[in-house]
Amino acid sequence: MIRLTDVRKAFNQGRENEFWALKGIDLSVEAGKVTVFRGPSGSGKTTLLTLVGCLARPTSGRVRLKDRDISGLPERFLTDIRRSTFGFVFQQFNLLKGITAIENVMIPAYPLGIDRTELSRRAHALLERLDIAPKARSNAEWLSGGEAQRVAIARALINDPEVVIADEPTANLDSERSKQFLDIVETLKESGKTVLMTSHDPLVCETAVVDRVVSLRDGQLVERGG
Amino acid sequence: MNSWIGKQRNLLDFTLSSLSRRRGKTLGMLAVYTSIVFVLASVMLFSHAIRREAAIVLVKSPEVLVQRMVAGRHDLIPARYLDAIRGIRGVQSVEGRLWGYLFDPSAAANYTLMVPASPRIEPGKVIIGDAVARARSAEPGDLMSFRAHDGTLVQFKVDGAIGRESALVSADLFLVSETDFRRLFGIPEGLFTDLAVSVRNPREVGKIAEKIDAALPDTRIVLRDEILRTYESVFDWREGMLLVLLAGAILAFAIFSWEKASGLSAEEKREIGILKAVGWETGDVIRLKMLEGLVVSLSAFLLGYLLAYAHVFHLGAGLFEPALKGWAVMYPKYRLTPFVDELQVATLFFFTVFPYTVATVVPIWRAAIIDPDQVMR
Ligand SMILES: Nc1ncnc2c1ncn2[C@@H]1O[C@H](COP(=O)(O)OP(=O)(O)OP(=O)(O)O)[C@@H](O)[C@H]1O
Ligand SMILES: [Mg+2]
Numbered sequence: 001m002i003r004l005t006d007v008r009k010a011f012n013q014g015r016e017n018e019f020w021a022l023k024g025i026d027l028s029v030e031a032g033k034v035t036v037f038r039g040p041s042g043s044g045k046t047t048l049l050t051l052v053g054c055l056a057r058p059t060s061g062r063v064r065l066k067d068r069d070i071s072g073l074p075e076r077f078l079t080d081i082r083r084s085t086f087g088f089v090f091q092q093f094n095l096l097k098g099i100t101a102i103e104n105v106m107i108p109a110y111p112l113g114i115d116r117t118e119l120s121r122r123a124h125a126l127l128e129r130l131d132i133a134p135k136a137r138s139n140a141e142w143l144s145g146g147e148a149q150r151v152a153i154a155r156a157l158i159n160d161p162e163v164v165i166a167d168e169p170t171a172n173l174d175s176e177r178s179k180q181f182l183d184i185v186e187t188l189k190e191s192g193k194t195v196l197m198t199s200h201d202p203l204v205c206e207t208a209v210v211d212r213v214v215s216l217r218d219g220q221l222v223e224r225g226g
Numbered sequence: 227m228n229s230w231i232g233k234q235r236n237l238l239d240f241t242l243s244s245l246s247r248r249r250g251k252t253l254g255m256l257a258v259y260t261s262i263v264f265v266l267a268s269v270m271l272f273s274h275a276i277r278r279e280a281a282i283v284l285v286k287s288p289e290v291l292v293q294r295m296v297a298g299r300h301d302l303i304p305a306r307y308l309d310a311i312r313g314i315r316g317v318q319s320v321e322g323r324l325w326g327y328l329f330d331p332s333a334a335a336n337y338t339l340m341v342p343a344s345p346r347i348e349p350g351k352v353i354i355g356d357a358v359a360r361a362r363s364a365e366p367g368d369l370m371s372f373r374a375h376d377g378t379l380v381q382f383k384v385d386g387a388i389g390r391e392s393a394l395v396s397a398d399l400f401l402v403s404e405t406d407f408r409r410l411f412g413i414p415e416g417l418f419t420d421l422a423v424s425v426r427n428p429r430e431v432g433k434i435a436e437k438i439d440a441a442l443p444d445t446r447i448v449l450r451d452e453i454l455r456t457y458e459s460v461f462d463w464r465e466g467m468l469l470v471l472l473a474g475a476i477l478a479f480a481i482f483s484w485e486k487a488s489g490l491s492a493e494e495k496r497e498i499g500i501l502k503a504v505g506w507e508t509g510d511v512i513r514l515k516m517l518e519g520l521v522v523s524l525s526a527f528l529l530g531y532l533l534a535y536a537h538v539f540h541l542g543a544g545l546f547e548p549a550l551k552g553w554a555v556m557y558p559k560y561r562l563t564p565f566v567d568e569l570q571v572a573t574l575f576f577f578t579v580f581p582y583t584v585a586t587v588v589p590i591w592r593a594a595i596i597d598p599d600q601v602m603r
Contacts, residue, residue, distance in 0.1 A: 046602050055503055056599035076507060083505025094500045094601055097493075098247025103240075108504040110240055113233030155504065167602055 001031035001194060002052055002163075007061035007071075009047055009219075021047040023219040024061070031162070034185060034195040036205055039216035045198040046167055048216070052196060053165045054082040083108065087156030089166040093148045095140035095155075101147075102127065102136040105154045112159070126154040130184065146177040153184060164188055166197040170204055182207050237510070241517040256526050263530025263578055264537070266472060270574060271538040275565050288321075288422035289431055291448040292438060300446075302417040307442055311423060314437050318426045322418030324407050328372065328400060333361040337400040339407060347403045352382035357397035359387045375412040382406070480581060495593050502598035511594040512587060519586035523579040531571070539564045 009022040021044045029035050029052075037045045050056040051063055054070060057078075063071040070081060087108075095104045105123040114122075127133045130150040135143060143151060149169065156164055170178040178201065185195055186209045199205060205213050215222040245252045292311065294303035303322070311320045324341040337358055347353060354364060364370060364384050371381040388399060408415070425434050435447045501511050 050599035050602050055602065056597050079502070079505060079507045082503075088503055090500075090503075090601060094496070094503075096244075096497055096500060099243050103243060107240070107501065108506075110236040111233060111506055111510045113229030113231070113236065115232055116236065116239070119236075159505065 001066060002027075002029040003062075003064040004028070004052070005062045005064070007048075007051060007058045007063060009044075009051060009056070010059045013059060021219055022051070022058075025219075025221060027214065027221065029194065029196065030211075031194050032189070032192055033211040034189055034209055035197075035212045035214060036210050037196070037198045037214050037216060038200065038205055039222075041200075043216040044219040045216055047219075049165055049167055049196065049198060053086045053088060053163075054078040055088075083111070083159055085162050087159065087161035087164045089149065089152045089156050089164065089169055091168040091171060093145075093152040093172075095143075095148055095151060097141045098139060100137050101132070101140055101143065101151045104140050104151055105158055108155060109158050123154065123158060126157055127151070129187075130154055145172045146180065149173065149177075149181065150184070157188075161193070163194040163196065166195070168199060169197055170199060170201050175203060178203055182209055185209055237514055238517060241514055241521060244514075245518055245521060252522060255522055256529075259523060259526035259578070259582070260530040260533070262476070263527050263574070264533045266476075266574055266578070267531045267534030268537050269472065270570050271534055271566070274567055274570060275538065278565055287450055287453070289425055289428065289450050290423040290435060290438070291450075292421040292423060292442070293446045293448065294420075295444055295446050300420075302413065302419065303421055303445070305416040305418065307421060307445070310441055311421065311438055314434060314441065316426050316430045316434050318424045320424075321422045323420055323422050324404060324413070325419050326407075326411060328410070330362070330372070333358075335361045336398065338398050339400045339402060339410075341404045341407050342401050347385070347401055349403045349405045350381070350383055351385040351403065352406075353386050353388060353399075353401040354384060355388050355397045355399035358400055359384075372410065374410045380406060380410050476577070480585075496601065498590070498593050499596075499598055499601035502594070503601045508594045512590055515590040515594075516583060516587050519583040520579070523582045527575060527579055531574070535564070535566075 004025050004027045007022055007025040007027075008020060011017075011019045011021060025048065037048060039045055047056075051058050058071050061071065062069055065081065065085065070078065073081070095101075096107070102120065102123050105126060106119050109119050109122075124133065124136065127136050127150075130153060132147055132150045132154070135147055135151070140148065140151065149172070153164075156166075169181055173181060182204065185197075188195055189209060197204070204210065292303065292307065294301045294307070305322060308320050308322060311317055321343060326339050328337045328339045329335075330337060335358070337354075341347075352370065354362075358364070362368075362370065364387075366384050366386050368384045369381055370384065371379050374380045382402065388401075402410075407413070423434070423438070425431055431449060431451070435449060438445065439447055498511055501514075502508070506514075
């Protein structure tokens with residue numbers, strides 16, 4: 001489904017503080033599987049996710065999505081692909097403050113021009129599924145960490161993406177909540193989604209739902225598992 | 227097409243909700259903006275309306291006015307002066323005018339009494355301006371009576387009211403017949419308030435004035451052009467002063483809006499990042515921010531303009547009294563005739579809505595074109 005060939009990413013290229021966060025990654029991710037990236041802090045996990053998720057472009061190398069080279073596409077197309085193919089759950093959840101949970105969930109769908117009643121029906125169904133429907137009308141900043149994360153997951157799913165990308169999804173949760181999250185991951189997998197996430201957490205890496213753990217160090221792969 | 231409309235609707239909805247979640251900032255912005263539009267629009271509406279009034283006054287006033295001066299004061303002018311002036315070459319016609327002021331104790335108001343040349347008014351009848359009609363709640367057919375100079379009662383039957391062409395000219399008018407006028411004030415036949423002269427060739431006005439002055443040394447001659455110049459300079463001076471104030475206000479506004487709009491908070495930058503990360507295009511983000519700017523500036527514009535309109539035309543431009551109402555000495559009480567100039571509205575619109583919207587969009591543009599991967603940090 002996703003194939004990286006010799007992907008490198010430099011920050012501040014050509015300047016004094018040039019830094020290569022990824023130094024030649026070859027990797028392929030199968031559809032419908034759950035893949036976890038792990039590695040020490042600064043090893044390039046987040047950077048890798050941004051490249052896969054079309055949030056950024058590699059400095060060199062190729063990123064292929066379903067046999068289509070997306071590494072060289074202009075911003076507009078990347079946005080299109082991002083919107084239709086990927087759903088993101090950010091580490092800090094990144095909900096917009098001051099508006100309700102359900103509005104946060106609907107935001108990614110606004111540019112698609114979907115009818116509002118249909119949209120809010122869909123958002124409600126998702127919140128229902130994630131067991132957070134009672135909080136639909138709460139403002140985002142009132143939610144607890146676990147609630148905020150589930151709202152963030154609902155937002156990631158609103159455009160029905162094929163791939164869900166989660167960066168450190170359990171870093172802000174206690175172990176109870178982390179288990180709950182992994183249960184959600186399981187249902188996502190059952191519904192045929194591809195899940196990519198990063199984690200330090202051994203609990204995450206060792207769960208049955210995870211199909212593959214990819215280790216990174218200093219911007220390079222140290223592959224294990226499978 | 228349908229989805230295009232849906233998209234715009236969704237954007238607008240989201241715009242409104244994001245404005246309402248920054249309620250403090252939005253309301254503050256709206257308040258400052260509204261008051262600036264209010265002041266600008268008030269000045270524009272006021273000066274424009276008053277100039278128009280003045281123009282109407284002047285069109286109706288004669289080219290040359292002759293008043294008799296006795297001991298440095300304006301006095302009644304005898305009819306024989308008429309013949310003297312008629313004899314001067316280049317004079318087309320001379321008319322004796324009768325006018326004055328009448329205090330009406332029951333309404334505590336001053337009326338301007340005049341004897342019009344046409345239409346002739348029958349004795350016992352009166353035609354009134356609309357301010358008079360309002361003050362006395364008089365309608366055609368009603369009777370109004372006044373005490374004449376000798377204490378006798380003079381009664382008038384209201385024959386009609388004059389429409390509001392110009393507040394300054396007609397609002398306080400009280401048009402009566404010559405007979406009644408003379409009886410009311412005790413002015414004998416053969417005396418007039420002043421003389422109105424019209425000339426055959428407008429370019430000779432100056433020369434004719436000199437001739438009148440030579441023939442009738444105890445008169446003062448007032449030329450319409452002079453009045454015009456006086457008015458203009460009065461307006462220009464006052465307007466100039468206001469413009470200086472305005473320039474200051476606009477400058478302050480520009481700085482303010484730049485500060486407010488361009489100083490994107492970290493929070494706003496983060497939000498833009500989030501929107502882009504979840505699949506908004508740069509164009510969508512900019513459209514959203516532009517809509518925000520437009521909603522604020524448009525409502526401020528409408529609100530400010532409506533307030534200014536009410537202020538100028540219904541509350542007598544009360545706030546400008548110190549600056550602009552030297553006028554009021556000449557015309558004790560007036561309400562300006564509402565008058566709106568489209569070009570003026572367009573100008574004001576352009577100078578307020580446009581800069582603000584641009585000031586909002588520029589920094590957003592810069593923020594919106596950065597890569598969205600920052601939100602992952
Ligand atoms: N915009 C940037 N400019 C410069 N350096 C950057 C930038 N973004 C990331 N880096 C660097 O790239 C390296 C990899 O960062 P990345 O966030 O991918 O690490 P990570 O594996 O996700 O770490 P963590 O587990 O702490 O989240 C880090 O050393 C980081 O300092
Ligand atoms: Mg990271």
